[in-house]
Amino acid sequence: xxxxxxxxxxxxxxxxxxxxxxxDQPLLITLDGDLGAGKTTWTKAFGKALGVKNTINSPxxxxxxxYKQGDGKPxxxxxxxxxxxxxxxxxxxxxxxxxxxxxxxxSFIEDQLPEDRLSLSFxxxxxxxxxxxxxxxxxxxxxxxxxxxx
Amino acid sequence: MIVLGIESxxxxxxxxxxxxxxxxxxxxxxxxxxxxxxxxxxVPEVASRIHIENISYCIQAALKEANCTxxxxxxxxxxxxxxxxxxxxxxxxxxxxxAFAYHKPLVPVHHLAAHIYANELVVDMHFPLLAxxxxxxxxxxxxxxxxxxxxxxxxxxxxxxxxAYDKVARVLGLGYPGGPKxxxxxxxxxxxxxxxxPKTQGxxxxxxxxxxxxxxxxxxxxxxxxxxxxLNDLACSFQECALEEIFSRIKTALDDHPEIxxxxxxxxxxxxxxxxxxxxxxxxxxxxxxxxxPPMSCCTDNASMIAVAGTIAYESGRRADxxxxxxxxxxxx
Numbered sequence: 323x324x325x326x327x328x329x330x331x332x333x334x335x336x337x338x339x340x341x342x343x344x345x346d347q348p349l350l351i352t353l354d355g356d357l358g359a360g361k362t363t364w365t366k367a368f369g370k371a372l373g374v375k376n377t378i379n380s381p382x383x384x385x386x387x388x389y390k391q392g393d394g395k396p397x398x399x400x401x402x403x404x405x406x407x408x409x410x411x412x413x414x415x416x417x418x419x420x421x422x423x424x425x426x427x428x429s430f431i432e433d434q435l436p437e438d439r440l441s442l443s444f445x446x447x448x449x450x451x452x453x454x455x456x457x458x459x460x461x462x463x464x465x466x467x468x469x470x471x472x
Numbered sequence: 473m474i475v476l477g478i479e480s481x482x483x484x485x486x487x488x489x490x491x492x493x494x495x496x497x498x499x500x501x502x503x504x505x506x507x508x509x510x511x512x513x514x515v516p517e518v519a520s521r522i523h524i525e526n527i528s529y530c531i532q533a534a535l536k537e538a539n540c541t542x543x544x545x546x547x548x549x550x551x552x553x554x555x556x557x558x559x560x561x562x563x564x565x566x567x568x569x570x571a572f573a574y575h576k577p578l579v580p581v582h583h584l585a586a587h588i589y590a591n592e593l594v595v596d597m598h599f600p601l602l603a604x605x606x607x608x609x610x611x612x613x614x615x616x617x618x619x620x621x622x623x624x625x626x627x628x629x630x631x632x633x634x635x636a637y638d639k640v641a642r643v644l645g646l647g648y649p650g651g652p653k654x655x656x657x658x659x660x661x662x663x664x665x666x667x668x669x670p671k672t673q674g675x676x677x678x679x680x681x682x683x684x685x686x687x688x689x690x691x692x693x694x695x696x697x698x699x700x701x702x703l704n705d706l707a708c709s710f711q712e713c714a715l716e717e718i719f720s721r722i723k724t725a726l727d728d729h730p731e732i733x734x735x736x737x738x739x740x741x742x743x744x745x746x747x748x749x750x751x752x753x754x755x756x757x758x759x760x761x762x763x764x765x766p767p768m769s770c771c772t773d774n775a776s777m778i779a780v781a782g783t784i785a786y787e788s789g790r791r792a793d794x795x796x797x798x799x800x801x802x803x804x805x
Contacts, residue, residue: 357639358685362630380631380681382639383482383609384556388801 325472327452333360334367336454341371343469344422346393349462350436352428355444360452361426364442368424369397381426386417396421402430438462473546475786476534476570477779478527480563481555481583482519482609484772485526487534489545490779493592497538499769499776502526520558527566534775542574549782552580552792553802560798568796580792581781582804584610585622587738589784590770590777598734598762602725606718606747607739607773608634608649611678613725614804615732620788622804625725626676633714634741636680640687640710644703654707655744661704663712665690670717676725683713711746719750726758734762740772 327333344351351368353361362380369378373392381387381401389397398417402425417423418436428435438460445453458464474497479486488499502522535541550567553560564580571578587610588603602625603614611628631639634651641650646657668686670679687710694701726732735754741747748765755763770777 356688357643358681358688362681366629377627377629379628380635382635383632384554384800386557386800 323456323467323470323472325454325456327450327454329450330363333364333452337364337367338371340466340470341368343466345372345391346395347422347462347466348418348420349422349466350418350439351422351424352435352439352441353424353426353444354429354441356446359444359446361444364444365399365424365426369399372397372422386414388417391421398423400425402427405430436460440466473783473786474538474540474544475547475549475579475779475782476531476542476545477581477775477777477782478531478548478550478563478567479583479586479773479775479778480523480527480559480566481551481553482559482773484774485523485530485562486773486775486778487527487530488775488779489534489538489540490593490776490783493780493783496593496776497540498534498536499774500530500534500537501772501774502530519556520562523559523562527562531566531570542570542576545574545576547577547579547782547786549579549581549778549785550796551583551586551778552796553799554583555798555800557798557800560800564796564798568794572794577786578792578796579782579786579790580796581778581785582802584612584614584804586777586781587771588614588616588736589781590738590774591736591764591766592780592784593770593776594766595736595762595764597736600729600732601734601736602722602729602732603736603738604718604722604742605739606633606737606741608632608638608741610634610739611680611718613676613721615725615729619784624804626674626678626721628678628680629672629674630679630681631684633678633680633718634739636684636714637741639684643684643688643691644706651741651744654711655746657704657707658711658746659708661702661706661708663709664705665701665709667709667713669713675728676721678717678721680714680717683710683717711744715744715747715750718747719754722754723757726761732761734764736764737766738771738777742766742771743768 366378374389387399440463443455458467477488486501489497548571587605601616605612611633613626615623638650646653668682672679
């Protein structure tokens with residue numbers, strides 16, 4: 323499914339709509355796209371819609387930042403940007419047991435991720451224009467994608 | 473009192489002995505920067521493995537250089553967080569082992585607070601105080617009513633300033649770490665290119681992600697149009713924009729809080745020469761306020777700042793027992 327976005331408020335509206343479908347489900351969402359494509363911006367809006375109160379900012383330096391959703395379940399925000407070329411098992415599997423995990427630059431740690439995930443790939447256009455391709459890769463994620471209507 | 477400090481929250485394994493908050497008896501830092509160069513950043517598994525390799529050597533070297541034994545140490549301080557969890561564990565485990573083997577009090581320390589307290593090494597801190605912490609993982613403006621209270625006035629809403637420098641440097645093909653290179657090139661350039669001005673909602677908050685994207689879009693646009701641009705000018709335009717973001721917030725905070733007596737800086741980005749220049753300019757604008765930018769040895773990740781913070785926390789009664797663990801997202805205290 324392709325979603326076209328023309329402004330920050332449309333990014334936020336899309337993240338909110340998806341968040342409603344994801345509440346209370348353990349889920350992995352991967353975000354891919356160039357530097358500046360809007361991955362962290364999207365995660366901020368998504369987290370806010372899930373009821374996260376703290377500031378969600380870039381996890382590039384610490385790799386993983388964890389937050390509490392409105393219902394108390396965790397939202398894990400991972401950035402694999404600095405993990406390019408790392409081949410060791412980094413122990414992320416604990417994140418996938420409970421709550422929602424959002425991973426930026428997921429291709430760098432592809433072999434450590436469960437298959438069932440919702441993948442969002444961001445293509446950058448001019449200014450604030452973006453095209454997001456959303457795909458499901460398993461049963462859980464397919465169910466969420468089915469519930470989504472543009 | 474002599475405090476032994478241990479730091480292992482990210483790049484550096486560091487151990488230091490500091491006497492009475494002021495006298496650095498020894499400060500050992502084993503940097504992983506060469507390893508990280510290869511990967512373009514911090515790789516946690518690599519980082520924690522190297523911390524394990526380094527920690528015992530660093531403790532031994534710090535004691536030897538200070539000409540002390542563990543008997544002379546009055547307390548052991550360690551970074552509890554925030555940081556990379558695997559890395560934090562290494563320092564915390566070492567500190568716990570030392571504290572219990574030698575029956576010394578164990579004091580957990582917050583990494584960001586320690587960057588601020590590092591100023592104690594060169595000056596007596598006066599309160600109320602405003603601190604700017606700028607590094608690869610932090611961009612915060614912190615208000616301290618007194619020695620042990622912290623209020624985060626503003627923080628970055630996306631990238632940390634050091635991270636923005638690193639990412640822009642990568643886009644421009646300059647390598648890691650990017651800060652010193654951009655700083656050097658900016659000196660040869662002029663701020664002639666127009667880049668996106670950062671936008672934030674909070675009065676004291678920062679944003680660098682839009683600026684980073686703006687540099688990226690600029691280079692793509694130039695390539696598309698087959699135009700050339702001056703790298704030094706681009707570095708300078710970026711740096712001026714990023715620092716303007718920081719300094720406009722500092723001024724707002726100083727104007728809103730006329731009771732502030734002291735302004736201090738911490739974190740690795742305070743090595744930036746243009747940032748230091750701009751603080752000199754601020755000094756002239758606010759003659760009533762004391763401005764301190766500590767020497768670089770105090771600004772980057774090191775353990776003397778952990779020992780100083782540990783001394784202050786010890787004096788205020790903070791202790792930990794054998795249940796102490798690292799906390800990757802520990803709030804400042």
